[in-house]
Amino acid sequence: MPTLESLKRYAERATGLRRPGKRKAMDFAQARNPHTVRFKDDGLIPNHPRWPLVIYRRAVNLDERYDPAAEIEDLFEANGWGDTWRNTIYDYVHYHSRIHEVLGIARGKGRVRFGGKKKGRIFTLKADDVAVLPAGTGHQCLGADDDFLVIGAYPPAGTYDECTTVEDRPRALKSIPKVPPPRKDPVYGAGGPLGRLWKTTK
Numbered sequence: 001m002p003t004l005e006s007l008k009r010y011a012e013r014a015t016g017l018r019r020p021g022k023r024k025a026m027d028f029a030q031a032r033n034p035h036t037v038r039f040k041d042d043g044l045i046p047n048h049p050r051w052p053l054v055i056y057r058r059a060v061n062l063d064e065r066y067d068p069a070a071e072i073e074d075l076f077e078a079n080g081w082g083d084t085w086r087n088t089i090y091d092y093v094h095y096h097s098r099i100h101e102v103l104g105i106a107r108g109k110g111r112v113r114f115g116g117k118k119k120g121r122i123f124t125l126k127a128d129d130v131a132v133l134p135a136g137t138g139h140q141c142l143g144a145d146d147d148f149l150v151i152g153a154y155p156p157a158g159t160y161d162e163c164t165t166v167e168d169r170p171r172a173l174k175s176i177p178k179v180p181p182p183r184k185d186p187v188y189g190a191g192g193p194l195g196r197l198w199k200t201t202k
Helices: 002-015 022-028 067-080 166-178 191-201
Strands: 035-037 051-058 083-088 101-107 109-114 122-128 130-133 140-143 151-156
Touching: 002 067, 002 083, 002 109, 022 067, 051 191, 067 083, 067 101, 101 122, 109 130
Parallel strands: none
Antiparallel strands: 035 051, 051 130, 083 151, 101 130, 101 151, 109 122, 109 140
């Protein structure tokens, strides 16, 4: 599926077909109350010391005129979250210590554990759900539909890395608190809930 989606993505970007564009994509964000969860350090997965995982249920109105993957990509990019990718979520627990991440579900549903094996919680994510992960948040796909498709993206500040082992912890514990909050919520922009949740939550 990743190869096929990469080809579709390339064709859509080259032609503009089945893409709403960044300006139009903003219209598809649906106002939703955020669901927040904070996780403790579980010994392997640090999680974030202050900021919660944020889940928006049914946050994107997936219009049939457009490819849902392209619609979510354009929405994220309109709000300054780039380096988008199309794939699933890895089936092993991992986290990013130097950057935040957003995951938008374009198709299907999957069971995803956030926070690590010891301190985490399992959520079923479905098409049009969005999860915003602060740096350090463990995540792992435990099972999914065959057509489960995730769109990932990152804010401009930060550097992608992937941490999976206890040896990663010393550096990660230093770098996670230093990753700055993003300027915009990936779904709702500058006025979205993320700015409040990731600045005032202690």
